[in-house]
Amino acid sequence: MIKEEKISLSELNLLIIGFVFGGLAVTSPAKAAYQNAWLAQILSWIGGFILVTIYLALAKLNPKKTLIQMLKEHFGKYLGSIIGILYIIFFIHFASLTMRIFGEYMVTVNFINTRTVFVICFVFLPITYALKNGIEIAARVNQIIIPIMIFIIALTILLSAKSFDYDNFLPFLEGGFLHVLKIGIRILSVSFGNMIVFLMIYPIVQQKKYIVKTTYLGVTIVGFVLLGTLLRDLLVLGPYMMSLQMFPPHVTLSLIPGAVIEPIVGINLLIGVGIKTVVFIYCTLLGITQIFNLEHYKLMLLPVVTLVISLSMWLHPNYPDLYRWVERNMVYYSLPFQVIIPCILLIISLIKNKTPSREEVS
Template sequence: MEKAKISLYQLFVLILLFELGSAILVPLASDAKQDAWLAILFGMLGGLFLFWVNYRLFLYYPELAPPEYMQKLLGKILGTILAFCYIILFMYSASRVLRDFGEMLLTFAYLETPLFIVNALLMLVIIYAVSKGIEVVARTGELFFFFIYFLAITGFILILFSGLIDINNLKPILEQGISPIVGLVLTQTLYFPFGEAIVFSMIFPYITNRKKAKKIGLFAIGLSGINLAITMAINIGVLGVDLTVRSQFPLLSTIQSIQVADFLERLDVFFMISTVICIYFKVSIYFYAAVASTAVIFKIKEPSRLTYPMGMVILFMSVTIASSYAEHLKEGLKFVTRYLLPFFFIIFPLLLLGIAFLKNRNK
């Protein structure tokens, strides 16, 4: 792995931007209807536990990257196979987020532009950034963090002053009880977006103050969960349940509704800017984890040499994984989160943690 240093503040910024990523774009937990914000908060609680599991694994082997301690715990062959599966998952996840970015821009502004061209423009920037190392990505995050929060706070204030929120749209709370929310948490919000923080296992070895990394990580995930829950509650309060569920990009529809004093309107460009920034960091971190893991497995001394070929693979995957955006959403929220991510985000990490505990119990 490269020689890089990540401060606690940079870790906090990266986790927060990563968690927001494409989650603010899609109708997250929309199956829970007016209780979607509750499903997000419960998913966040599970995400905190999953982050703790990955952090505990890191404490057992603080000087090793995840592919290395997988080989140490499972043996050379099984550990390599599992690490390679995680590389494929990271690349696949990066391509899905990149697809979200392209579909958003095509819907918002570039109606006649091919999806491949739009995705390629962002991917080339990401390839360049990742080739320079994770430290460059982290410093870029510091620059954009306050800008993102300024846009978010400004948008929230404008929505309040425009009088668009109808609290009655959020009622009745728990109309069908808590069981549908728990079911949605176990099949969706636990994994997307909170379980995805497993990708930061590749960044833990770079942290300068490792003892406080757990608190910072848990705080960042908690804050991102609260932000997503508030965002979804605002979407439902402004648009209503039916329109929120049917909308491809609920937050975009909400921001397009803002009209203050008959002159302040058409603020959807702010939505586009903030979403592009968050998606840039989410794809970058997924992409970096895939590149760094590949370099560790195959003992490549210059990981930057992998960025261009692997970046092109992610770019082509983003275009070919689904024939339409509706199919893309269905595949992500119905199939991937139910049948694929539970193994990689819960079962395998818990298995590795159990083996690590048994091997190190005498210490």
């Protein structure tokens, strides 16, 4: 599978941007920090660079190996496979959460009399087609649409500038720094922390010696995009009004005079959610093939897609329940997958790389 597909550095860069932005296109976890939301976003951005550095170190110490292959090599065949299955469940869960957020937004804003499951199923048609053709084709399409998405976001920021109220930054750190840090960690767990999934993709990237620079560039660009959209919402709505909204970007753009905002937000969300879901499901399928030594993932495509759709509807009865679950549990739920296991893998990889092999000793 890995030998059959290749993606370029520019495609990797734009995959990272679309992937990280996809989960936050219409939501704003930083809103719980009120007027200090911008600081929480920056703290999550800094944390993102730290986590990405760990992931890149793992990729460098284990060249040509995916995350699943690293787990099987360093933890053993059986324990590594069990942890790998847990990662697959983690990827499927996040894909379902991402699709549920998309479905809830579209039903709340655009298709009020439509059932959420129909919206999700409709969106999964192009996603399934993209996955059937491979990540390489999806990355090429993403290379075209992500610049459009960034341009639209920049345009909405400029159009909203007349409504900015810079008093919305005050009072600074009213609730204390620890509260802001807590929100920043929560944002990190639903954004940059999920880039652990790219350890499944790095082996198929061309010109591997530039992966580090390309990844850091992608994190930098998407960090500015996320910060820009957050500042736009905060300065227009104010901290209190922003905290009350389920989808702050929609409300912000609705205040632009003469703007038809539903297509703008819908396009951004569809692009981001589409690429995030494609990456998660592709890595799930690739992980299944590597754990169970299958020849190809296409036979598993329809069952996995069906499972993601089912979980997106079954796990949470409504969007407020989903948001509360993320608020209370996401950091603890993600910590083993995003921090603890990668750090253990990194320590083992460093020890094995420093320990001479039997052939070298002889």
